[in-house]
Amino acid sequence: MSQTFTLRQLGASDAAAYRDLRLLGLRSHPEAFGASFEDEAARPQEWFAERLASNAVWGGWRDSAPDLAGVAGLQVSGSAKARHKGVLWGMFVRPEARGTGLAAALAGRVLAHARGVVEEVRLSVVASNAAAIRLYTRLGFRPYGVEPRALKVGGEYHDEVLMALRF
Ligand SMILES: CC(C)(COP(=O)(O)OP(=O)(O)OC[C@H]1O[C@@H](n2cnc3c(N)ncnc32)[C@H](O)[C@@H]1OP(=O)(O)O)[C@@H](O)C(=O)NCCC(=O)NCCS
Numbered sequence: 001m002s003q004t005f006t007l008r009q010l011g012a013s014d015a016a017a018y019r020d021l022r023l024l025g026l027r028s029h030p031e032a033f034g035a036s037f038e039d040e041a042a043r044p045q046e047w048f049a050e051r052l053a054s055n056a057v058w059g060g061w062r063d064s065a066p067d068l069a070g071v072a073g074l075q076v077s078g079s080a081k082a083r084h085k086g087v088l089w090g091m092f093v094r095p096e097a098r099g100t101g102l103a104a105a106l107a108g109r110v111l112a113h114a115r116g117v118v119e120e121v122r123l124s125v126v127a128s129n130a131a132a133i134r135l136y137t138r139l140g141f142r143p144y145g146v147e148p149r150a151l152k153v154g155g156e157y158h159d160e161v162l163m164a165l166r167f
Pocket of ligand 1: 025029032033091092093094097098099100101102103104124125126129130131132134135138
């Protein structure tokens with residue numbers, strides 16, 4: 001399916017749409033994210049506005065639908081010794097927009113930004129998440145380790161694959 005998208009960096013004024021999509025992701029895929037739905041659902045919209053104002057988060061819209069359809073961000077440590085690497089985080093595409101190329105386009109936009117600010121991008125992904133691992137591999141990420149029992153969700157442990165892309 002070929003679709004066109006609008007991609008741009010999100011700001012504080014996108015907080016309501018970002019909050020809705022973020023909470024949908026946390027609720028429907030609790031094992032895919034380090035953060036939990038319960039923690040973030042309790043946060044007011046201003047908290048999400050502050051996150052967007054102080055973090056590099058991109059959003060994507062399908063030209064065929066008005067709702068924010070996907071998000072991904074880059075986090076860079078403030079510490080002088082860790083500033084050479086960034087973390088690709090919060091990647092989520094709403095179900096009806098999957099398989100369209102939006103996920104790759106969003107991640108590509110984050111990586112294009114990352115090239116200007118860090119030497120390497122890392123991420124962690126639950127070992128059973130075949131679609132995400134395939135996406136990241138296609139973008140050039142390679143595994144460098146596995147964290148056993150990285151997340152515990154509803155009493156069940158999930159290993160995470162650690163991946164990196166060095167520029
Ligand atoms: C991860 C995510 C962003 C990927 O978006 P997407 O639109 O599904 O991505 P694509 O359709 O481009 O699929 C990526 C690749 O995985 C493949 N794939 C899709 N579903 C798959 C599955 N169940 N098993 C194996 N491979 C799968 C696709 O064929 C594609 O590979 P290809 O380019 O070689 O054909 C999306 O699935 C999502 O939001 N998932 C829930 C949240 C999440 O897991 N986030 C990642 C946290 S690290």
